[in-house]
Amino acid sequence: MIKSIFAALVLVIATTAHADTYKLDTKASSVGWKGFKKTGSSHNGAISIKDGEVQVDKKGQLTAGVFTVDMATISNEDLKDSAEYQKKLVGHLAGPDFFDVTKFPTSTFKLTSITPKSKDEVLVKGELTMIGKTNPIEFPAKVTTTKGVMTGEALVKIDRTKWGLKYGSGNFFKELAADKIISDEFELNLKLVAKK
Template sequence: MMKTFVTAMVLVFAVSGAQAKSKGKAAKADATKTEAYKIDTKESTVAWKGTKKAGSSHNGHISVKDGEVQVDSKGQITTGQVNIDMTTITNEDLKDAEYNKKLVGHLASNDFFDTAKFPVTTFKVLSVTPVSKDEVTVKGELTMIGKTNPIEFPAKVTVDKGVVTGEATVKVDRTKWGLKYGSGNFFKELTADKIISDEFEMNLKLVAKK
């Protein structure tokens, strides 16, 4: 009788342990489960700005080609990728059509982004770390003109009712990707009015939806 009771208790504990382990695995699976949100290319924008040492600047836009982000059960972005169509680069500050076309053509040439050979710039999101309610630190890899480098920047992100909205100002040291044209650090003979700042800005507004 005692042997039967002991055997029954062993079975009960074994089943309970297996159930607890199963529930633990299920909870862990739920915590790591993510959903894909597609980038809305019509609502997403990339604005760029480049400056010269003498103080003048140019600015314009580049279209977002496509992309998606993964969002976990807590409403946090985990990973993602955004592809930027470099062939769509525009200038907005030059009102003279001829000068505008000349600048855009120069940016598209192999002095800069070589868009014929490298039409897409890709940003791959590796991690998004919350800092406050809507602020995060984004870490990832930026692939531009065939070279990939790590990049990190602060951003404001909200996830609400199936829509992800992210905004950030990203400063990029172009020389790390081999873009040395007009850099005073590489061409010492350049006068101040010819020197182009190594850093340029990208102001991102990205919208993604389920």
């Protein structure tokens, strides 16, 4: 029994020794969001990354990672000509109808598996936690590493209702007029830069 535990410990130490940790460059990284109405109109903006890191094995393959988003930084970009409406929209998104940032100031994504698809493309699976709920998601991503800098890019589609975000959903509120219905799915455009 002791021999088995010792062997497992040696394996963990050996594996760790060959792993590299890349810290997220929060200034170079970005998370863009885009939400849609049933009528086809949309709003878009950004959210800042608070911190994060990824693990890379001795072959240079991405093996694990986690990053945290600061929900209090949610912003809008398409309503710059209407400061009042822009402020109203951001306040609504930050409020209890949506992300309730006072109660849930951060969202977290934790990688659970990465499967290579081609030279630079991988299938990422992980757990997304927001507004206190965790659900699995998966998406294709392009990952490249050059001179100690790793860059990952992905377009992620999220069904918000799985996290209880039902405001304006035509699937839950059948009486809503078409111009009031907000799509259940929104997009996150990720660009993550990590350095040794």
